[in-house]
Amino acid sequence: MLAIPDVISSTPAVMSGVPVFKGTRVPVQSLFDHLELGISVDDFLDDFPSVSKEQVLATLKIAERLLTASNLNAIYEAVA
Numbered sequence: 001m002l003a004i005p006d007v008i009s010s011t012p013a014v015m016s017g018v019p020v021f022k023g024t025r026v027p028v029q030s031l032f033d034h035l036e037l038g039i040s041v042d043d044f045l046d047d048f049p050s051v052s053k054e055q056v057l058a059t060l061k062i063a064e065r066l067l068t069a070s071n072l073n074a075i076y077e078a079v080a
Contacts, residue, residue: 002058024050028059
């Protein structure tokens, strides 16, 4: 399983620090925007060929781990 730093980067020099897929200028948010609109992962990958399927699947797995963690309430409180 890839860790967050292996998949996502956030530095002020790239997209003003917006989290992007590592090695690209593609914001991670664009994946979730596509999925929210009902656009498939394959179509997302067609739209952003610099992002690999492995990166997308790892990002979704990371999101799953974060959102289903036993300390989810603490995460919600921290961002509220």
